[in-house]
Amino acid sequence: MASSPRIEMLGLRKAFGATVALDGVDLAVEAGAVHALIGENGAGKSTLMKVLSGVHQPDAGQMRLDGEPYAPTDPLDARRRGVTMIYQELALAPHLSVAANLLLGVEPASGGWIRRRELERQAREALRALGHEDIPLEAPAGSLSVGAQQLVEVARALVCEARVVVLDEPTSSLAAGDTARLFAVIRRLRERGVAVIYISHFLEEVEQLADRFTVLRDGRSVGTGAISEADRRRIIELMVGRQIAEMFPRLPHTLGDVVLELTELGAPGVQSASLQLRRGEILGVAGLIGAGRTEMLRAIFGLAPVRSGAVRVALVSGAATPAGRLAQGVGMLSEDRKSEGLAQNLSVADNLTLSRLGRYARHGWLDRAAESHGAREWMERLAIKARGPDDPVASLSGGNQQKVALARLLHHDCDVLLLDEPTRGIDVASKAQIYDLIGRLAQQGKALLFVSSYLPELLGIADTIAVMCRGRLGPAASAGEWTEHTVMSAATGAGAPAA
Amino acid sequence: MKRLGPLAGLLAVFLVFALWAGPPFYSPFNLVTMLTQSVIVSAGALGMTWIILAGGIDLSVGSTIALATVVIARLLVAGAPPAVAALAGVATGAACGALNGWLITRLGLVPFIITLGTLLVFRGVATGLAGEQKIDAPITALNDLLTKFPQPAWMLVAAGVWMTVALAVAVYLLLERTVLGRYAFAIGSNENTARLCGIRVERMKLYVYTLGGLLTGFAGLMQFSRLTVGDPTTARGLELDIIAAVVIGGGSLAGGEGSVPGSLAGALLMTVIRSGLSMKGVPNWVQDILTGGIIVGAVALDRFRRRVLK
Numbered sequence: 001m002a003s004s005p006r007i008e009m010l011g012l013r014k015a016f017g018a019t020v021a022l023d024g025v026d027l028a029v030e031a032g033a034v035h036a037l038i039g040e041n042g043a044g045k046s047t048l049m050k051v052l053s054g055v056h057q058p059d060a061g062q063m064r065l066d067g068e069p070y071a072p073t074d075p076l077d078a079r080r081r082g083v084t085m086i087y088q089e090l091a092l093a094p095h096l097s098v099a100a101n102l103l104l105g106v107e108p109a110s111g112g113w114i115r116r117r118e119l120e121r122q123a124r125e126a127l128r129a130l131g132h133e134d135i136p137l138e139a140p141a142g143s144l145s146v147g148a149q150q151l152v153e154v155a156r157a158l159v160c161e162a163r164v165v166v167l168d169e170p171t172s173s174l175a176a177g178d179t180a181r182l183f184a185v186i187r188r189l190r191e192r193g194v195a196v197i198y199i200s201h202f203l204e205e206v207e208q209l210a211d212r213f214t215v216l217r218d219g220r221s222v223g224t225g226a227i228s229e230a231d232r233r234r235i236i237e238l239m240v241g242r243q244i245a246e247m248f249p250r251l252p253h254t255l256g257d258v259v260l261e262l263t264e265l266g267a268p269g270v271q272s273a274s275l276q277l278r279r280g281e282i283l284g285v286a287g288l289i290g291a292g293r294t295e296m297l298r299a300i301f302g303l304a305p306v307r308s309g310a311v312r313v314a315l316v317s318g319a320a321t322p323a324g325r326l327a328q329g330v331g332m333l334s335e336d337r338k339s340e341g342l343a344q345n346l347s348v349a350d351n352l353t354l355s356r357l358g359r360y361a362r363h364g365w366l367d368r369a370a371e372s373h374g375a376r377e378w379m380e381r382l383a384i385k386a387r388g389p390d391d392p393v394a395s396l397s398g399g400n401q402q403k404v405a406l407a408r409l410l411h412h413d414c415d416v417l418l419l420d421e422p423t424r425g426i427d428v429a430s431k432a433q434i435y436d437l438i439g440r441l442a443q444q445g446k447a448l449l450f451v452s453s454y455l456p457e458l459l460g461i462a463d464t465i466a467v468m469c470r471g472r473l474g475p476a477a478s479a480g481e482w483t484e485h486t487v488m489s490a491a492t493g494a495g496a497p498a499a
Numbered sequence: 500m501k502r503l504g505p506l507a508g509l510l511a512v513f514l515v516f517a518l519w520a521g522p523p524f525y526s527p528f529n530l531v532t533m534l535t536q537s538v539i540v541s542a543g544a545l546g547m548t549w550i551i552l553a554g555g556i557d558l559s560v561g562s563t564i565a566l567a568t569v570v571i572a573r574l575l576v577a578g579a580p581p582a583v584a585a586l587a588g589v590a591t592g593a594a595c596g597a598l599n600g601w602l603i604t605r606l607g608l609v610p611f612i613i614t615l616g617t618l619l620v621f622r623g624v625a626t627g628l629a630g631e632q633k634i635d636a637p638i639t640a641l642n643d644l645l646t647k648f649p650q651p652a653w654m655l656v657a658a659g660v661w662m663t664v665a666l667a668v669a670v671y672l673l674l675e676r677t678v679l680g681r682y683a684f685a686i687g688s689n690e691n692t693a694r695l696c697g698i699r700v701e702r703m704k705l706y707v708y709t710l711g712g713l714l715t716g717f718a719g720l721m722q723f724s725r726l727t728v729g730d731p732t733t734a735r736g737l738e739l740d741i742i743a744a745v746v747i748g749g750g751s752l753a754g755g756e757g758s759v760p761g762s763l764a765g766a767l768l769m770t771v772i773r774s775g776l777s778m779k780g781v782p783n784w785v786q787d788i789l790t791g792g793i794i795v796g797a798v799a800l801d802r803f804r805r806r807v808l809k
Contacts, residue, residue, distance in 0.1 A: 076697025091695050093688035095755035096681070104685055105696030109678045116676070 004067035006031040006195035007052070007083070007164045012061035014047055021047040022058070023219035029164070029212075031066075034186060034196040036206040036227070039216035040239055040427035045199050048216065049166050052197075053085040054078035065163065076105060082163030086153045086170060094142025099123035101141045102156050126158040129192075130185055146289060147178025154185055165189055166197045169425060171205060176453070176488060177288060183209055201428060203232050204456065217241055240429045247432055248460030251439035253280045255463070259314050259447045260300070260330070260416050262473075266308035267299030271471035273309075277416065277447045282438060283476060284462030285451045286487045292471040293451045294335055297418045300449075301325050301332040313416065326355055331414030333405055335421040335451075341405045342393050349375035349389035351404050356412045378407040383433060399430025406437065416447045423457060435461050455484045469493045504801050505748045505764035512768055512793075516775030524778055528647075531656055535645050537770035538663050539564070539721045539734075543741035544748070544762040545663075545670045546596070546714030550610075551745050552674075553707045554687035554754025555603070558614040560715045561737040562621035563595040565730065567719025569625045571641070572634035572729025581639040588723065589716035595621055596712015600705040618738070625731040634729035644724035659721050666717065671759040673710075683707050687754025744769055747797045768797070 005028040014022040054072030072078035108118040214224040215238040256279030298304040334341035360371040375389040466476035467490035567588040574584035644659035674680035748761030
């Protein structure tokens with residue numbers, strides 16, 4: 001007798017108004033397997049998973065869970081049947097305790113009163129199953145590190161005797177060490193016979209972790225197979241539907257004068273950072289989350305106080321406000337597009353021109369037509385996909401939003417670009433475009449300080465790399481002298497030469 | 500630890516006035532008076548704590564209190580037994596809260612706008628129901644709920660104070676120990692998460708506003724007891740005192756934070772300041788300026804303290 005897959009989806013269709021999000025998707029995942037779901041943003045992955053977890057109901061097609069018809073009416077229904085979703089954006093209630101978060105929505109209760117001992121017992125049990133009894137049950141979830149919060153989310157799935165667990169880009173905000181812990185946990189889930197659906201842009205991760213993969217494009221499943229037989233380039237081509245020449249283009253560029261110099265900079269979260277950034281240089285900064293890289297950029301840009309040491313921009317020494325830095329030609333790309341990098345409610349044009357509106361103003365009155373024209377020009381240069389400059393920026397995909405944020409710095413005509421995780425959470429095609437753009441900017445003589453937690457891209461496009469560990473920035477060395485291994489050992493403080 | 504801040508603030512302010520105003524300030528009589536005076540804001544703050552920690556706000560509570568006094572007075576005039584009139588007053592509050600909750604969840608508008616509207620609506624209804632004047636009610640036991648000389652004397656403080664204490668305990672337990680309380684926190688902390696976890700967010704909000712309204716209705720009953728008339732113009736601006744009490748007590752207008760002991764400490768703190776300043780003969784306008792300064796100062800200090808503790 002052939003056993004049925006743990007979860008099976010057949011010919012799923014879902015349209016929102018005129019937009020067809022799913023156009024006949026088939027997917028089958030066995031119990032005790034990790035199945036990677038790959039696709040660009042907008043390919044339909046999120047919609048598919050929302051159908052699976054009961055947020056949306058499909059227009060056509062059917063699902064089977066262990067051979068039985070499965071049509072969840074809402075997320076609670078799905079959760080009761082053992083299908084749990086772990087979202088990309090951390091979905092914890094920060095003020096509630098870890099234990100309360102673990103059992104949110106399924107609290108053991110009698111007559112409305114929470115059975116606190118039972119709740120604690122179940123929460124403890126879930127953390128034990130996860131192999132992380134070190135996480136404190138009573139601490140507010142918001143006080144944990146991002147990595148620990150992610151583990152709590154996974155543990156949430158274990159509370160309800162999970163049969164299917166979906167992880168949506170779980171590592172996009174994790175540092176390498178946390179990623180390793182998460183992978184260990186996912187393997188544990190697999191051993192327990194859970195069917196894991198793993199959504200990721202990181203193909204390296206998929207290769208490490210998954211047994212099988214399915215590629216979605218434009219709402220259809222365009223390819224599926226065993227990871228062991230797949231080749232990375234082939235998968236990327238399936239994703240984008242065309243051939244990609246080179247992921248990390250190396251454009252020739254020459255280094256010029258030093259335009260940014262830090263001398264033993266001390267700031268909140270930064271012990272000591274010294275560096276020299278030249279015109280036409282891409283200086284990559286590696287390190288774990290919390291090593292102080294973001295804090296360093298914020299101190300340079302004047303968003304955090306400089307406590308000691310010095311910042312020199314071109315010939316000007318001293319601290320400055322963000323407005324002062326922009327005037328000096330230094331721009332920063334925030335790691336947090338949603339709440340800081342972009343004003344989500346405003347249009348593409350408004351966001352793009354925000355830092356330099358003066359260009360389109362006369363006596364304080366805005367020339368909207370000129371603004372729109374200027375925005376359109378940059379949208380074309382960076383190939384930003386939107387219907388027009390008046391589109392709300394929130395309606396764009398992550399990759400295009402990031403391009404809008406970058407376009408603002410270029411529109412401002414910044415010469416020194418502080419880029420904090422510029423490719424986080426965006427699709428492969430947009431990543432390739434951003435790498436290409438960074439290369440071209442270096443060619444034009446711009447200086448780029450490029451913070452990233454994704455080592456392949458650092459090694460792929462940076463000229464020089466320095467590693468930050470516990471608030472200290474190590475010495476920079478040419479990218480060719482680093483390997484993933486030496487970067488990681490420096491980042492974890494295992495083998496870095498003292499700076 | 501986190502919850503000791505407002506209590507410590509209350510104690511500090513109390514000590515300052517005790518030193519400044521001397522024995523009359525901390526005489527048993529004045530202590531009882533202050534407790535009794537704080538009942539209305541305290542009761543209102545109990546309801547507001549729920550609403551604020553669930554990420555909402557209710558600006559209509561002052562009007563709701565006025566409406567409750569009018570309803571109670573009219574029923575007493577019509578010959579209803581005091582207990583029935585009192586319950587009807589509380590129920591009026593619950594109905595107002597339910598209406599707020601219903602409008603907020605149905606129209607999907609922010610609570611600030613909805614309750615700004617119902618602030619006027621409830622005030623108008625109260626004025627119309629009262630025939631644009633105060634309603635004198637016959638003397639009943641309701642008038643003694645906030646007396647300064649409780650009978651029998653061993654009660655120490657008025658029945659209304661004891662009722663508020665009992666309600667505070669009940670609300671505290673409901674908040675900290677029940678699923679409803681947990682969901683209120685979860686919604687205020689992260690509404691999307693709550694929804695993902697299968698919590699019926701809209702229904703829970705309706706419950707939260709209704710419960711808040713019920714407690715406001717009780718505050719209305721206490722207000723009636725103090726006034727002994729139904730007054731459609733009473734409690735104007737009281738919503739701000741109530742919100743201030745919750746915020747001083749550690750409530751966050753962004754949701755997810757707030758506690759019953761904190762809010763009660765906040766309510767008492769405001770009463771202590773008013774009482775102390777009046778006793779020293781500080782003119783009203785100076786009292787307003789000082790009270791305003793203390794509200795901002797107390798909250799700023801609390802936020803600062805928490806940042807340091809972190």
